Amino acid sequence: MLEKRIADKIKKIRKRKGYTLEELGRLTDLSKGLLSRIENCQVSPPIATLSKISHGLEVPIGIFFDTEETTGEEEGYAVTLKGDRKQINRRGTTAELNYYSLSGLRSDNLIEPFIVKYPVIEQKPTKLYDHPGEEFLLVLQGKIDFIYGKKTIRLETGDSIHFDPSTPHRGQNAGETGSECLVIIIDGGKE
Amino acid sequence: MLEKRIADKIKKIRKRKGYTLEELGRLTDLSKGLLSRIENCQVSPPIATLSKISHGLEVPIGIFFDTEETTGEEEGYAVTLKGDRKQINRRGTTAELNYYSLSGLRSDNLIEPFIVKYPVIEQKPTKLYDHPGEEFLLVLQGKIDFIYGKKTIRLETGDSIHFDPSTPHRGQNAGETGSECLVIIIDGGKE
DNA sequence: AAACTTGTTTCACTATATGCAACTTTTTAA
DNA sequence: TTAAAAAGTTGCATATAGTGAAACAAGTTT
Secondary structure (H helix, E strand, C coil): CHHHHHHHHHHHHHHHCCCCHHHHHHHHCCCHHHHHHHHCCCCCCEHHHHHHHHHHHCCCHHHHHCCCCCCHHHHCEEEECHHHCEEECCCCCCCCCEEEECCCCCCCCCEEEEEEEECCCCCCCCCCECCCCEEEEEEEECCEEEEECCEEEEECCCCEEEECCCCCEEEEECCCCCEEEEEEEECCCCC | CHHHHHHHHHHHHHHHCCCCHHHHHHHHCCCHHHHHHHHCCCCCCEHHHHHHHHHHHCCCHHHHHCCCCCCCCCCCEEEECHHHCEEECCCCCCCCCEEEECCCCCCCCCEEEEEEEECCCCCCCCCCECCCCEEEEEEEECCEEEEECCEEEEECCCCEEEECCCCCEEEEECCCCCEEEEEEEECCCCC
16 A cells, blocks of 8 residues: 555656666666566565665655645646635745746646736836746736846747746836736756 | 664654553564664665554654655747747647747757647547656636546636646647647656 | 563574566567 | 567566564663
8 A cells, every 4th residue: 555655656756757667777776677566566665775766766755655635746737726826935036026836746846837927117126037947938918028138128928938047037017017927947957 | 874864763752652662563563673673773674664663653654754855956048929939740749739839949958838729629539648757738718628647627717737747638628719728848857 | 689671682584675687568660 | 560679577596674582781670
């Protein structure tokens, strides 16, 4: 029962990361045969083995033992209804901008989606942000002046931009009404 | 290291509950000699054994693992104006669905953003897709029935879902009018 | 002091996890 | 449709976890 849950999780995460048994075997220093038997619940691996696997998959070992309710999280998805978006504070973010997370998934994910609402009136000039990874922005409502390095790019509703966020950047409202953007950030590997 | 932490926790809880090794042995169906070796970190017990211990101590097995340190987490941009979206064909995609790429960046990127337009009338039942990586979908217009494994999830305009695409999935229009979704796909590491 | 409790360790033995290689199944290529 | 390659499974030999009993080394109690 417990082993079954753990086995399923290992397999799911391995698949999500696109590894074969052999590749995970190389990452964990375990034979692919053993990994197969673990995923098929034919053995009860010792802690040391489970630890190797969690390292190979780059997930905290604890998630194998979470007894979380079987919401979508267990199944591998997380829905965020329009009215249920949670306001968040991203590091380095002014209080004036409104960020709403679009994902309830846990931290071992690549995608970090949220909605940013830009008020009509721009307060004090916000500073530019830069960080590793990759970023994508789609204007859902209103229009935006997107500052990227030394350039400013006008983006209207429906326009989008895909860019390297290591260049200092930020958006600011450009219309008579407030604007709304979908933003996707991907962490560039590890920190 | 990990075993040490677990060992210490077991011993601490056992002491707190006032059990001797022999008593815990009776509760768990394990020999006191073994329990001693586990507490002294001389063996790496399998999950099954750890499970017995957690039951005997009446604690959730997860607490042995709850350290929760999250491991890891040119111009460089490409704008796509609303009218300039390029129609594309994704592999394994029926011709009936309309895909529009949102990125002009070169191919070594993580993010693959596009717009999918679902027609009102569903043609022949499309087959489900599965692939490694991660996926995010936001309904821009209309409503969608999102099929994920054996579940079907109704998503209205503004709703979004973040999910593991290794489970077979697909969306289909659910309203009187056509629907439009933003979809972001991330390749799961290797190719 | 002796008797008792608790925990550690040793021994021979059994049960199970592991690596390796052979095998079967699935996927890809042609 | 085949043949070849890749991914996954399984059999076997070995290493390690697990058992029970008993010996040992503490610390308590009377």
